[in-house]
Structure formats: C-alpha cells, structure tokens
Amino acid sequence: MQKNTVSIDTSQSPAKIDFSPEFNVAVPFIDRHLHEGRKDKVIIRETGGEEVTYGQLSERVNQSGNALKKLGLNSGDRLLMMVKDSAEFFYLFWGAIKAGIVPVPLNTLLRAKDYAFMIEDSGCAAVVYSTEFRNEVEPALEMLSVKPEIVLLTEGESGCFLEKMNSADSELEAAPASATDDCFWLYSSGTTGRPKGAVHSHRDMVISSQYYGKDTLGVREDDICFSAAKLFFAYGLGNGMTFPLWSGASCILFPARPTPDTTFEVIERFKPTIYFGVPTLYAAQLQSLENSGSGNSATPDFSSLRVSVSAGEALPADIFRRWKEKTGTVILDGIGSTEALHIFISNRADDIKAGSSGRMVLGYSAKIIAENGKQVPQGEEGSLLIQGDSTCKYYWNNPTKTAETIADGWLNTGDTYHQDEEGYFVYGGRSDDMMKVGGIWCSPFEIEAKLVEHSKVLEAAVVGRKDESGLVKPEAHVVLVDGTEASEDTTGELLQLCKSGLAPYKYPRWFQFPEELPKTATGKIQRFKLRSS
Ligand code: 3UK
Secondary structure, three states: OOOOOOEEEEEOOEEEEOOOOOOHHHOOOOOOOOOOOOOOEEEEEEEEOEEEHHHHHHHHHHHHHHHHHHHHOOOEEEEEEEEOHHHHHHHHHHHHHHHEEEEEEEOOOOOOHHHHHHHHHHHHOOOEHHHHHHHHHHHHHHHHHOOOOOOEOOOOOOHHHHHHHHHHOOOOOOOOOOOOOOEEEEEEOOOHHHHHHHEEEOHHHHHHHHHHHHHOOOOOOEEEEEEOOOOHHHHHHHHHHHHHHHHHOEEEEOOOOHHHHHHHHHHHHHHHOEEEOOHHHHHHHHHHHHHOOOOOOOOOOOOOOOEEEEOOOOHHHHHHHHHHHHHOOOEEEEOOOOOOOOOOEEOOOOOOOOOOEEEEOEEEEEEEOOOOOOOOEEEEEEEEEOOEEEEEEEEEOOOHHHHHHEOOOOOEEEEEEEEEEOEEEEEEEEOOOOOOEEEEEHHHHHHHHHHHOOOOEEEEEEEEEEEOOOOEEEEEEEEOOOOOOOOHHHHHHHHHHHHHOOOHHHOEEEEEEOOOOEOOOOOOOEEEEHOOO
16 A cells, blocks of 8 residues: 555445555645645635635645754654634644644633643743634743743744745645554643543544545535534534545634624525534524524525534534524534544434434444443443544553543543433533533632632532533532622622633523522532532
8 A cells, every 4th residue: 555545435334444555644634635736726815815725735735844844843742732723723733743743722712821831841842832722822931931932933934834834845645644643732621621532543533524524414415505504613623624524515704703693694604514513503593593583684605505413512402493493404413522533323314303413423333331331231220431543542641530531441431321212312511510611611610719719709510511402501609708798799790800811602601699508528519509400
C-alpha cells in the first residue's frame, strides 16, 4: 500500500478500513482531493465572504506547516489554538498535523484562568489566538511563571501567523506517522472543573467521518454543511470540517455567536443542505419561528436543508416534532463525546425514534452494565460503555482519570442509558453531577466555588433544573450567612459575580435561598434531593 493512504471496503458492513503502515492523516484529508479532481471546488465559504478552494487549502496547509516548523516547533510539540471558526482554523490545525505537530483547539468561550490551566497542563510550545479572544488569553499568559516559547495572533497585526504563512514555502512533505500515533487533542471538562486533554490518533477522524459522517448520516460530495456548534467542539470539528473534507463536500464557517436570527440568516444566504445544531438552540429557534408566525416577519426559507442533526444533550421529542412541522426536516439526534470524537449512537433518516438517541453507529459497539459490571437485561438502566476505533488513547497527564474512563478497550461514557423494547438507546442522565447546558459541560462544583467567594454566602449547591423546553440549566441553592436577606439585590450581586468569573453559559438561571442544604452523615451535599425534575 502506498504511504499515507487508507482503503475502505464498503462491500462489508461495517465498512472495512485499512491504513497504510506509514499514515499521516493530513494527506487523505487535504491532498487527496487534488488527485480526485477537486482542485477548483470551493471547500470553505466564510460568512464574511471569503472562499477557499481545495487547491488553495492544500497550499495554505503546506505554508502553515512550514511556518510552524520555522517558528521552531518540533514533532510532538503541542500548539494550543484559541481560534474562531475561519479558514485559518483549518490552516493551523492541518498544517500542524502535516508537520507532525499536535494541534489542540480550545473552547473560545472560556476565561483566563481556564486557559492558564490548559497552557500549563499541556506543556505546549505555542499558543495561537484570534484577536477576538485576547482579553482572556493575554491575562492567562500573564498568570504563568513559565510562558510558552511562541505566542502569536492568528491575524490582524504585524508578526501574526498569517503573515508568517504568506512568506512560507507551499510544498511540504508529510511528517512520518502511523494510524495510532498521537495526532491532536481536545480538552473535555471534568467534574472538578479541571479539563482533561483527550489524546486522539491519526486514524480517529477517518473512523468517525466514515462510520458516522458517510455511512450513517450520508454526507456526500454535493453537501453544504453548516454547524452552529463551533469547530473547537468535537461535535463541530466533525460537522464543519472533517465530514465535508472526507466526503469532498463544502462547509460554511460562521465565526459569531449562533442565535435564531443569525443562524436563519446564514441558512437563507448560504443554503446549507445539512444543519447541525444543539437542543438549546433548536428550542430558541422554534420559539422565534413560532412567535413570528403571528407577527410580520416571514418564515425563513429552509428549502435547501435535507436533514438536521442534534447532539450535545438529549433532544426532547417535542422539539423534534415542532422542528419538522416548521422546517419540513427531521432532526437526527445522536450521542457523541469528546473521548469518542463524534457520534456513536444515532437516529438515521430511515430509522428515527424521537426522544431516543437511536441505534448503534455501525463500526461501534456498546454495552450497558450494572454496578456489578454485568450487562443489564434489555429495558433496564445501567452505565453505557462503548468501543470503537476513534476513541482517545488516554488523557494527557492524568493516569487516574484514564484508568477510570478507559479499561479493557471500553470507554465509560459516564451516562446512564437503557435500550427499549425495540432496541433504541434511551438517555437516562449522567452518572456524575455534571450538567450539559446548551450542549456544553458545566460543573456544579465550579459554579459553587464561584458563589462561595461572595461574603454573604455560607455555602452553595448547584443542580440542573429543566426549563420550559425540557432542557437543563443550572439552579443555585444558596445558604446565606446569618443576617443576610434573600433579596433581589443579593440575587443580583451573586449573578454579577458568576457572570464576571465564569464562562457565559455557566451562570445560574434560578436562585433558591434555603436555611440549610441536605447532607449525608459524612457531610456530603445530597444534590439529588435538590433536583426538582
Ligand atoms: C452528553 C448527550 C444525550 C452525554 C459530542 C457529538 O457532546 C459531545 O461531547 P462532549 O464531550 O459530551 C459528551 C456527553 O454529552 N450527550 C451528548 N450528546 C447527547 N446526551 N443525548 C445526546 N444526543 O452525557 C455524553 O457523554 O461535550 C456530541 C459529537 C461529538 C461530541 N463530542
């Protein structure tokens, strides 16, 4: 087999995927298209107006890899990226991989102290960031005693990465690698608020793009993908980058915050065929559509869409029904994770059960086990474990969490599931106290730690509570110090504190002020007693 190639035998089910012994994934994802006649096809449409063809992408990736090497980055070095959804994201990510450097895209909604932690934890050699995030990234760098050797803005100032790229050579030989070598990392949040770096291999994006993207969702060459979830999430990375690249399709990159208005505008202007959202956004979009029904604004034109996708948290059946009514498209809900890279259980166009996560993606396997480690009978709830070739190898610098999560080739998702009488997988909640808010992790401990910083707070417990759409948001139960009134002023002060120190989606939407918190004999807060639903 020629080096840096992958062969896919689709006559078997699941498709049989074989990698050449020397395998750098940048070659089949980027350079392959030149040999398959897509040089002049547009791969990226930025909502700002820029377009990039497959031919230009391949050249820019080479320039980026060369620029990174010239900056002094070596094979295996980590490059942290706080980069908005843009063509530069592609250049940095793939240029690094092709040059043997390990890109680590970070959540751009985070705050300085989160970045400081990840810069230190990763031992990265370089940080590259978009100007939009400088107010959090620059203070993070200030907090560190040892700073990364290379710190650059992506664009916009002299000395920025784009400038270095422009003067770099546009030929680059792929660094030698193998399918199971470390390729890129994604940070996943933990219960204590300390993110864990999930280390992914060269083969992982091939596996998820083939088994889920192509074989389950059916992404094809004429598709235009639009992901409201950003590229730094594993979900967005697949939706907006690896799936279109793998299928020779194209994507729309939208750097701003996704709201009902902005996403509708993108759909009307750029006519995507597949739209990827998260339940919270679908709920907001529906509210906007249903309110405008009686008003004067016209319903947006959804006619380009052939299918919509949801992941990140469970999609309530009611949202599925209303979206279909309003747009004429089904939403395929599927569960994925950062550790698995993408979706491993999913509904599919010809097999949907609203309110369930669907069935196994072919190529992955699952088991639902009881506390004794044995598989539960069908219909009973247990912990969901999965297996598949796109799962991360380990967490960087964290053998304890690795051992807790990955054992005997099985990945513990941390989710409770059951399989119903027809075999569909049904989500039953987390086995830890973590919450998904708008599809993004939220640790109750982190919010509690912020609340107790306030001098009026004695102690606090945060739990998830369902809003009117059936989606979870944080609720704070706060015990105030003696003599403090549970007034609107107090609530306002606590809200302000949370908003100033936490990522924007993490503030509590409701405050309760009990006299005391329910606790076990050993003093552990019993969060389950505070949950109202
Ligand atoms: C929860 C869901 C019910 C579940 C992700 C698609 O969400 C993604 O990755 P994360 O690491 O979180 C993983 C956890 O989120 N979850 C995700 N999807 C669903 N729960 N129904 C769903 N459909 O707790 C899971 O363990 O942020 C989603 C693709 C790639 C991803 N990384």
